[in-house]
Amino acid sequence: TANARASRTFYFPELRQILSIEAAAQSREWLSHWQQINTGATPLWNLPGLAASLHVGQISIKDESVRSPLGSFKALGAPIALVRLILRLWPEHRLDAQALITGQYRDLLKHFTVISATDGNHGKALAAAAQTVGCRCVILLHAHVSVEREQAIAAYGAEIVRIKGNYDESVEEAARLADNNGWHVVSDTSYEGYEDIPRDVMQGYGAIAAEIIEQTCSETDKPAFTHVFLQGGVGGLAAGVASYLWEFHSEHRPRFIVVEPQQADCLYRSAQLGHAARATGSVDSVMAGLACGEASPLAWRILQPCIDDFLTISDNDAVEAMRVLAAGNEQDVPVVSGESGAAGLAGLIVLAKDPHLAQAVGLDSHSRVLLVSTEGATAPAVYRELVGEPAQAVLARQKAWRESSVQ
Structure with a gap:
């Protein structure tokens, strides 16, 4: 059209x-x-x-x-979103982005948790980025994501949560878990009241x-x-x-x-x-x-x-x-x-x-x-x-x- x-x-x-x-x-x-x-x-x-x-x-x-x-290409989005999120959350620490993306603030971030729903590639990129910076990562997978993709994400240290629904339902569940646990959603899709992180993901592309x-x-x-x-x-x-x-x-x-x-x-x-x-x-x-x-x-x-x-x-x-x-x-x-x-x-x-x-x-x-x-x-x-x-x-x-x- x-x-x-x-x-x-x-x-x-x-x-x-x-x-x-x-x-x-x-x-x-x-x-x-x-x-x-x-x-x-x-x-x-x-x-x-x-x-x-x-x-x-x-x-x-x-x-x-x-x-x-x-x-x-997802390797360009998730790490940038994670870095920019951390910089916004701790302005008083005057963190250096290059030092952050090379894992030099691991002690500061060891109790910090990010979560995202994924079809595969975004979740793997976020898991790898979290592993590098030193924070915890939880990834939600819906019913149609293959075990092969799940294993590829888990290899980067992410904790995997499975749901029965589709991608959009996994996005909703990630938001719910984040609210309940004080975690931060790092998603590549926006919704009402949630735009900064998806913008940062797109910026990397x-x-x-x-x-x-x-x-x-x-x-x-x-x-x-x-x-x-x-x-x-x-x-x-x-x-x-x-x-x-x-x-x-x-x-x-x-x-x-x-x-x-x-x-x-x-x-x-x-x-x-x-x-x-x-x-x-x-x-x-x-x-x-x-x-x-x-x-x-x-x-x-x-x-x-x-x-x-x-x-x-x-x-x-x-x-x-x-x-x-x-x-x-x-x-x-x-x-x-x-x-x-x-x-x-x-x-x-x-x-x-x-x-x-x-x-x-x-x-x-x-x-x-x-x-x-x-x-x-x-x-x-x-x-x-x-x-x-x-x-x-x-x-x-x-x-x-x-x-x-x-x-």
């Missing part, structure tokens, strides 16, 4: 109070000192073979699978956009890309990346397209209704990171004026996109992209195969498309089942491809 409320003017000053390039730069500097962030920018792969097959001019994909040993601008030598009036596909979920990633690119490029910004599962269409519905809304479907999806039933109202304040189109895809579309990226070819490097990571490509394929939809969003042979693969094989067994081979096999082909392309 096209968003009639999207603006192509300058970045609104009131939005800069929520997300800004300046605050994102500070977050990025702090993150550079965290042991769980790999040094250097993540790869921005060019896929000319895929671009030719889909009849577009260029496809580039930002590979967040190697952002961190945690395996996803600006690092992705900052790197893309540096890697492409983009100029403010000459964006490297005409179209940017971003995953939905509650809206945090899309808001974090789109806001940065909108502020940088102003009225010259690219066309932003948000992709989400058909059964977890909360942002699509928000665009139709004009306000943050709930999904219409079952919410359960193979795209675990996008299986969210309710849009983040704070993220929606950013998305409503800047996302041009909202698109829903099937689980089968996502799985096919995972396989396309894993396969690679002589021209295209094989890429390990998880169920949610491949959603952007899945959306592009859906549009490119339908001439009417492609025309509606301005996709043609001159289009330069940016995708963000938000995760690698964060659930290795699921990845192997869906793609038909383990991630290690794809990475071996990637290594061989890179070596042959250098020669």
Whole structure:
């Protein structure tokens, strides 16, 4: 669905109070000192073979699978939210953010507890951040989160609490437990009276956009890309990346397209209704990171004026996109992209195969498309089942491809 409320003017000053390039730069500097962030920018792969097959001019994909040993872009959000929360809670201690993110205040924080609901990646990032700074972490998992993902979170020292319901019910239960126990919720979705921490999470995601601008030598009036596909979920990633690119490029910004599962269409519905809304479907999806039933109202304040189109895809579309990226070819490097990571490509394929939809969003042979693969094989067994081979096999082909392309 096209968003009639999207603006192509300058970045609104009131939005800069929520997300800004300046605050994102500070977050990025702090993150550079965290042991769980790999040094250097993540790869921005060019896929000319895929671009030719889909009849577009260029496809580039930002590979967040190697952002961190945690395996996803979520490593950029949770630690920043935790650091900023602690700085707000203890202003009299004049804590240093760099010292905090490197674990130098462990004695101060040993009785401090944070809690969050998760589909997997955010919880793992929060658990790892809490382990580093030295505080206690409780993670709520709903019924659809796999044991494999649970074990990956527990490996970072988090205490796991299981509930029978879905993601949105786990969010409500996390808030209840926090109130009862004097704990602090560190969530990536906002709700009434709870905006500071989700804002801080989104601010961390600006690092992705900052790197893309540096890697492409983009100029403010000459964006490297005409179209940017971003995953939905509650809206945090899309808001974090789109806001940065909108502020940088102003009225010259690219066309932003948000992709989400058909059964977890909360942002699509928000665009139709004009306000943050709930999904219409079952919410359960193979795209675990996008299986969210309710849009983040704070993220929606950013998305409503800047996302041009909202698109829903099937689980089968996502799985096919995972396989396309894993396969690679002589021209295209094989890429390990998880169920949610491949959603952007899945959306592009859906549009490119339908001439009417492609025309509606301005996709043609001159289009330069940016995708963000938000995760690698964060659930290795699921990845192997869906793609038909383990991630290690794809990475071996990637290594061989890179070596042959250098020669």
